[in-house]
Amino acid sequence: GQQLNQSPQSMFIQEGEDVSMNCTSSSIFNTWLWYKQDPGEGPVLLIALYKAGELTSNGRLTAQFGITRKDSFLNISASIPSDVGIYFCAGPLPGGGNKLTFGTGTQLKVEL
Amino acid sequence: GAVVSQHPSWVICKSGTSVKIECRSLDFQATTMFWYRQFPKQSLMLMATSNEGSKATYEQGVEKDKFLINHASLTLSTLTVTSAHPEDSSFYICSARRDGYTFGSGTRLTVV
Numbered sequence: 001g002q003q004l005n006q007s008p009q010s011m012f013i014q015e016g017e018d019v020s021m022n023c024t025s026s027s028i029f030n031t032w033l034w035y036k037q038d039p040g041e042g043p044v045l046l047i048a049l050y051k052a053g054e055l056t057s058n059g060r061l062t063a064q065f066g067i068t069r070k071d072s073f074l075n076i077s078a079s080i081p082s083d084v085g086i087y088f089c090a091g092p093l094p095g096g097g098n099k100l101t102f103g104t105g106t107q108l109k110v111e112l
Numbered sequence: 113g114a115v116v117s118q119h120p121s122w123v124i125c126k127s128g129t130s131v132k133i134e135c136r137s138l139d140f141q142a143t144t145m146f147w148y149r150q151f152p153k154q155s156l157m158l159m160a161t162s163n164e165g166s167k168a169t170y171e172q173g174v175e176k177d178k179f180l181i182n183h184a185s186l187t188l189s190t191l192t193v194t195s196a197h198p199e200d201s202s203f204y205i206c207s208a209r210r211d212g213y214t215f216g217s218g219t220r221l222t223v224v
Contacts, residue, residue: 033213042118042205042215043156088155090213098144100213102156 004089004103012109019076021106023089032072033090033100034063043088047074081110114140116208118216125196125223133191133219135206141186142208147179150203150218162189196223 006023013019023032031050035043047058049065049072056063060077072089089103115138125131135145143164148156160170160181168181178200180192189208193200205218 035215040203040218040220042116042207042218044215045212048212097161098209099146099158099161100207101158105155 004091004101006087006089006103006106008106009104010107010109012111013079014111015079015081017079019079019083019108020073021075021087021108022071022073023103024071025091026070028069028094029072029091030069030094031091032063032065034061034072034074035088035090037086037088037105039085043090046087076108079108079110081112084108084110114208114210114212114214116206116214116216118206118219120219121217122220123222125221127197127223128195130192130194131196131221133193133204133206133221135189135191135208135216137187137208137210137214140208140210142189142210143186144209145183145189146207146209146213147181147189147191148205148207150205152203156205159191164189193221196221198223 004023004025033048034046037043047063052069054065062075064073087106090100093101117136119134145162147159150156158171159174160168162168162181162183164183170176183189201223203218206216207213
């Protein structure tokens with residue numbers, strides 16, 4: 001099925017550093033969602049994007065809906081230890097009803 | 113906000129037995145719920161869409177007779193893994209939609 005490719009697959013950064021990750025698709029999406037998953041938990045929504053070019057912030061997190069509608073980006077500023085986890089992009093595939101397709105994930109590890 | 117409760121959070125069962133997982137929308141009604149499976153270090157893969165009052169729709173490759181879904185009320189969907197085998201061991205997560213997609217905290221199934 002449709003897969004959203006995330007990059008990087010994992011990253012190991014120092015506390016206080018900024019983080020950037022992206023999500024790309026071969027298909028156009030009308031909605032991009034960014035989730036964070038902690039170990040042994042379900043995903044929690046961080047940011048939702050609904051319009052091409054949209055830039056939305058949630059605290060230290062900023063996400064952008066790519067102009068081509070085939071990609072999205074998530075930035076985390078001044079990372080802290082609790083940012084550790086797996087970040088997933090997701091979106092309902094146009095014509096696929098309300099079913100969400102998830103990205104491959106980016107695992108973030110923060111070094112103190 | 114929308115809350116989805118999933119129970120149990122973990123379960124260990126013997127091969128050949130059946131296990132039931134419950135997913136409840138606590139503060140809203142959900143005509144549609146979604147069931148995902150996640151293997152270690154992998155993304156969430158949609159298994160099926162649970163529809164209140166009607167049959168679930170399964171994704172390609174998911175055995176409907178093995179993964180029985182019942183959505184008998186607007187706040188409860190259940191997933192029963194029948195005749196479980198060790199390869200069914202995984203993290204199962206449900207989701208319901210209200211404004212956005214809210215996820216349960218997941219169920220870790222271990223089949224021994």
